[in-house]
Amino acid sequence: MKATVIVNKDFSKGKIDKRIYSSFVEHMGRVVYSGIYEPGHKSADEDGFRQDVLEKVKELGVTGIRYPGGNFVSCYDWRDGVGPVEKRPRRLEIAWRAIETNEFGTNEFMKWAKKAGIEPIFAVNLGTKGIENAVSLVEYCNIKGGTLYSDMRKGHGVEEPYGIGLWCLGNEMDGDWQIGHKQAEEYGRLAQETAKAMKQVDSSIQLVSCGSSKSDMQTYPDWEATTLNYTYDYVDYVSLHQYYGNQEKGTPFFLAQSLDMENYIKTVIGTCDFVKAKKRSEKELYISFDEWGVWSIPDTEVASQVHEEAWEVAPHLSEQIYSLEDSLLFASMMMNFLKYADRIKVACQSLLTNISAAIMTERGGDVWVQPVFYPFSWMAGYGHGEVLRDVLHCPAYFCDGFGEVPYVDEVTVYNEEKREAVLFAVNRGEEEAVSLTVCLQGFEPQRVTEHLALSHRNKKATNLVNHEEVKPYHVTDNILERDEVILTMEPLSFHMIRIEVK
Template identity: 50%
Template sequence: MNRAHLTIDPHFVVGPVNRRLFGSFVEHLGRCVYDGIYEPGHPSADDEGYRTDVIELVRELGVSTIRYPGGNFVSGYRWEDGVGPRDQRPRRLDLAWHSTETNQVGLDEFASWLRKVGSELMYAVNLGTRGVQEALDVLEYANIRSGTVLSDRRIANGTPEPHDIRMWCLGNEMDGPWQLGHGTAEEYGRLASKTARAMRQIDPELELVACGSSSAHMPTFGQWERVVLEETYDDVDYISCHAYYEPKGGDYGSFLASAVDMDRFIDSVVATADHVKAVRGSEKTMYISFDEWNVWYLSRYDEVDRITDIHDWPVAPRLLEDVYSVVDAVVFGNLLISLIRHADRVTSASLAQLVNVIAPIMTEPGGPAWRQTTYYPFSVTSALARGETLELRLDCPTYRTELYGDVPIVDAVATHDRETGDTAVFLVNRSLDDEVEVEIDTSILGDVSVRSFRTLHDQDIHAANTRDQPERVGLTEHRTTGTSEGTVTVTLPPVSWSALTLA
């Protein structure tokens, strides 16, 4: 059996775990909004048309901040279309996803839904086909209490209290040639700077996110961040990162090591931001909003889902409804480990997306809602990761990957709550074949006991939860934990994600 050794010391702290790390993303894409969170005819629908079965699952998932309304969708979106009487709202072409947008759900409705699930709104403004004035208008509509044309319009539309949105994205993936309004880094950076400065004239305390690269593999990656931050460094609080992963050509060894790529991505963006900080002689630290991340079978969209017929613009088509397996969930859980490991600089993140579209929650129109395999690592990590991320010492064997070279078989992160004394350890075994015994040195923590040790694993790494088998895959509570003075020993099955809690 492979063996690994892990040392936990609460004196070595990376940074506090920000609750915004456990955010998600709702875009007007496919069935995420319509038939996902909103289905007036569903047996569980409340008086506003929201599926209460989905609301319960979102609450259980533990989502903090939710980014809205896009995504690629936002670069062609007119926010005014989604407010006011529903019977007067226009139907528009959504060029991003070749669909028809009915605008039956807009800013006010989504904010109301967020209050039901207990999450914070992170709003994206359109800097693709619009600009400064529209950003100011939606900010006035959303956040000014009363006494102006737009704030009074919100009140007349049935929302007397302001939404008080604190976090705003300045566009979406503006480095991507697929994006409406795509331009150079200089062009976007100047527009983002002008928009940020204008918005701060209304509210200086807003938290603003500039668009970083949509992938670490974009040809402009690195240079894009440098130029955008040179234009916006004094005006924004975050630079964004986006990353998606899927197995290529059956190479599951590299796929299981996807978090290695995420680690490198984050480290590169931090280095670039700190370079700009040094050149400017600034005392301000730039943080990362990793506001799109997930396992996404993008190749399937290109081959199967993409709609191209000029006369076919469906409403809420089934797009990007990936069915996630055990191996997908293990990679997903490892990506969460990477985000928490960088808690000193990654202080906001958004799982893309929340319902039906590459999502942990699936629904059927008029039918059930169920948890995908990826639901479990997110919900457990959100519940347990409290306090501060610790800097770990991990010694374990490596294995060779085609994409990333030699990588550790085990990956792990730990959080420690000084108030309660509780420690949570999240572990992944990337081996396709072998168990790993992990000896955890807990002596610095004092007298600890194991509260729980849960694992996501299956003999069939391609097993998944579906409408017909919604509970095929879940978490298993293990009792194979050995404890002795100052040491806890756990055994990780191959291709597994685990959460250990120490009291």
């Protein structure tokens, strides 16, 4: 099978914001406790942070972390997680039906964030709390001193303010599973007033208004049209969330779901622009895709786990094991953030450890990575600069619900500073290899610096038993002819090709 992609140095889609390589830490299952934080572990530092996990986080290339939830935030009072640990309350955490010890809270997270070298992205509780709870947290985190909550922070041993710049106004408020679920009009008004108050405390912060929780919500995209009518003038981003499963429908359908995600993005961009036109506004609203991932566990099974393991501390919950097949959809989903880099400025892979995660830990034991680790780390490592407009000529297959689906999914990035063009590409085909010709118009390719691939003879292969069963390999048989690079993509494979240009 042959395919061609044509890009031109002078035709850019948009500049990549490094925050699209963010992740997500929620007080859910073992994400925090025995994930990033496990006092007494052989690798734990003086603050109880697992150094082996920190090393993997840095290797993954994560730039930001959204915290503390997620569904968790909708019944969370941030005051429970500050001050002397021995005085913090143990609470029933009703979102995931667990015991929250609160030994890890705002200051512990910020200390961990500094060690991880990431930007914090905070969420406030608009489920069971509201304006006062959000405003007081901004004061605690961002005001230098001389007020109740800024002085409280100082009393907790943190002299200088954190200066947290990006804040989410609640979580998935359109979902009836959410504690404190709101109708669109309710949420719009509450978010508007909360945004106004938060910016009164710190006018430099940026805010994210809750968008739809997934593309099949009955309220989508009316939710965006209604809520943004209230929040548009006060926020900088609208959030999107999306998970895909459906492995049982077969590989062609499963991998085609990235097209649904692309349509989802385009629809919300269109809705934002409709509200902009309606308001006669000159302001551009951006997207924060602050939860996304592949979900392989049925919702009914997750619900049964929550109830079976109720009222435990950090129970094993939704610890999905990813296959090579899963990593290909994961890669295509992530590539969508690059394709729409002009409007998507933040994206948070969900979650960082143990639940729908690239990084897995054993309580008291080792750390290992899932196949999805590699697409993320490659894009986070080399997907910087400008995204180039492309023309793809490629055979396609027909799939119910999606129509014509190209066998090849790809995106090309130009990093002028490093004089490098980087292609990321998935071969969705199960049977045939693809001979892909990349035509780099306006460039003078010098050599292929590196070609990494991810594939496996068994599409269901995982790293659960043999932690290196699915791992990258180098490809060296690329052909460079004038302004063209020709490469071979094995069936069901993901590729990163770095090309030095003059």
